[in-house]
Amino acid sequence: MPWISSAKEGRKRATSSWFNMASLSPLLVAVLCLLLALTGRLRAESCIAVYWGQNGYEKGLREACATGNYEYVLIAFLNQFGGGQIPQMNLAGHCVPSSGTCTFLSNDIRSCQENYNVKVMLSLGGGIGNYTLTSKDDAKEVATYIWNNFLGGSSFNRPLGNAVLDGVDLDIEGGGTDHYDDLVRYLKAYSTAEKKVYLSAAPQCVFPDAHLQPAIDTGLLDYVWVQFYNNWVCQYDPADPSRFKEAWRKWSVINASEVFLGLPASPAAAGSGFIDIGNLTRIVLPFVKKSEKYGGMMLWSRYDDWISGYSNLAKDYVCPDRRLYSISPTLVASSSV
Ligand SMILES: *[C@@H]1O[C@H](CO)[C@@H](O)[C@H](O)[C@H]1NC(C)=O
Ligand SMILES: *[C@@H]1O[C@H](CO)[C@@H](O)[C@H](O)[C@H]1NC(C)=O
Ligand SMILES: *[C@@H]1O[C@H](CO)[C@@H](O)[C@H](O)[C@H]1NC(C)=O
Secondary structure: OHHHHHHHHHHHHOOOOOOOHHHOOHHHHHHHHHHHHHOOOOOOOOOEEEEEOOOOOOOOHHHHHHOOOOOEEEEEEEEEEOOOOOOEEOOOOOOOHHHOOOOOHHHHHHHHHHHOOOEEEEEEEEOOOEEOOOOHHHHHHHHHHHHHHHOOOOOOOOOOOOOOOOEEEEEEOOOOOOOHHHHHHHHHOOOOOOOOOEEEEOOEOOOOOOOOHHHHOOOOOOEEEEEOOOOOOOOOOOOOOHHHHHHHHHHOOOOOOEEEEEEEOOHHHOOOOOOOHHHHHHHHHHHHOOOOOEEEEEEEOHHHHHHHOHHHHHHHHHOOHHHHOOOOHHHHHHHOO
């Protein structure tokens, strides 16, 4: 078929995408889209991560995934661990993990993963909690606990039931600063080719981060969502974007697979740093998208996003340009039969 050969030319021209729709005529693009839609595999990509768990009124986990707006949902938080403490989650008004009332979330987690292609991760830390790592052995113990209670291991009282989460996020904002690099190495050691353990971190936008830099410098993190809020030194300021740009330039070249723009999902979601949708799409996204490691946007939080509708407005502009016109070879192959 003629569009197959155009696709081959497209491959030569495109640097990072296998297939470049822009090189095809509009009619062929329409036919291709129709074929893909008929096979039920055309799905708008999402490139947004969101924190869920810290507001009982934000609705369910499955409902968050069903919006189709998110690629990652970070369950917040495991906010007590380390130093010999019994690890404990806090999920605000949703349920009480230590009493076993959160195991129903396993169905939501599996639905997010299987029906909506969302990666669901456990987030450690947060603004309020009792957490610290006192030694390398302590880090190892916490890693073992997380493996057995949230990942592929087993235990009799997994707080979220038997669903296997996709990975672990570090939002370390207090406690000691040591041994998070050890924790990252121990967690990564559980990752296998069949079942990857994804790792991410949410540093403050001041570079380097006061708590997470050693963990980031391991080079083992898949995603780093930088919090460009609550911080006048580096958040976006329309009157003077230079400090934001300078901070982004530093973050955008760290040794991690992808770097995300972390923002409040509404003016009320954080003390400062909210960017209105017009300036986000006209100014800020075009700037950050120039970075090779730009992966998308992180939002605090699901509650605020649900109220404001920010991700609804932003989602079509967020994905890196390299992903806009890329279609995986299997999709093209399946629709050509
Ligand atoms: C931290 O631990 C102390 C002592 O166990 C406790 O009194 C306090 O409520 C805990 N704080 C949080 C935020 O969980
Ligand atoms: C990034 O981290 C990986 C994994 O630790 C390491 O192999 C690689 O050398 C690092 N790259 C740079 C440029 O530091
Ligand atoms: C958007 O950015 C412009 C500067 O480029 C600024 O003057 C304006 O106040 C910003 N809008 C909002 C709502 O912050």
